Amino acid sequence: MSGIFAKPNRNRPEPLWHQAEQAMRTLISSGEWATGAQIPNEERLCDLLGVSRITVRHALRNLEDSGLLSREHGRGTFVRSPTVIAGVRGLTSFTQEMANLGLNLGTRLLDARIIAADAQVAGALEIEEGTPVLQLRRLRLGNDQPIGIQTAHLPAARVQGLLETAASVSSLYETLKASYGIVPQEAREIYRIGEVKPEDAELIQLKAGSSAFMVERIAFDRSGPFEFTVSTMRGDRYEIRSVLHL
CATH class of the missing domain: 3.40.1410.10 (Chorismate lyase-like)
Incomplete structure (x- = not known):
């Protein structure tokens, strides 16, 4: 699987979370992670990508916001088709x-x-x-x-x-x-x-x-x-x- 994507590298100028996010996007777009499939848990993703759990969480949050992943409480994180997020409003207290x-x-x-x-x-x-x-x-x-x-x-x-x-x-x-x-x-x-x-x-x-x-x-x-x-x-x-x- 590691040959499908570029593993995050601290010597590259892009932030590690961005590199981790791009690696997971590649796994989704290549079909390695198919629509509806459950992806590895955070611990396994850390081992796969060679980054910290905080970095993995940052990347996962961005992919969830993009509609590529869906986190289900008590079950795990799954690949889904991209969705449109509507109803943006101003940030207020x-x-x-x-x-x-x-x-x-x-x-x-x-x-x-x-x-x-x-x-x-x-x-x-x-x-x-x-x-x-x-x-x-x-x-x-x-x-x-x-x-x-x-x-x-x-x-x-x-x-x-x-x-x-x-x-x-x-x-x-x-x-x-x-x-x-x-x-x-x-x-x-x-x-x-x-x-x-x-x-x-x-x-x-x-x-x-x-x-x-x-x-x-x-x-x-x-x-x-x-x-x-x-x-x-x-x-x-x-x-x-x-x-x-x-």
Whole structure:
């Protein structure tokens, strides 16, 4: 298989993640990885390409965003036909979204702590599993009505001191910009329909098991991913608006 693609080489000018991505694109386009086939796991890809797990994750994320790969929780990563991703909108914070809608924003901090990154968080933030991350769980309100619960994860090394001041944070992005020089440049979101968990039901005033938007966001600044947030949003109080262009 290694003869099909050029193995990443540190002596070449292109970043290793780009070289790894091109190698995997070659495996897909050549038919070595057929449509519908499951590709090797991260550990095997590291051995195959001779790069770190963080580099592999960066390349996999780009291929997933391009519609060439599909990651299925608990099953693995599969090759799929390229898809069109529609509905691009501006990068805004929740605070700004509420202001744009003319709503008075309210935020209640439910929990703030330093935890070890699990596989999902580590993969999103392109860090090693077990790396300390700051987890912020917040109830978001508009005009005093619950809209959703957001659980944000940020690399602890980049936001030292934020744990102690978390209770006073209204706009996370404004705080990150003012105190840590972190300026969002891009965000990638996935929306799914899921069920409200029992521990969230009373907080957002829905019955456990009710349908709601489940939103995953990975936000990037010039240094890479700095935020992974998982949100449960009320479908009757939160809208997805898209402008499509030919």
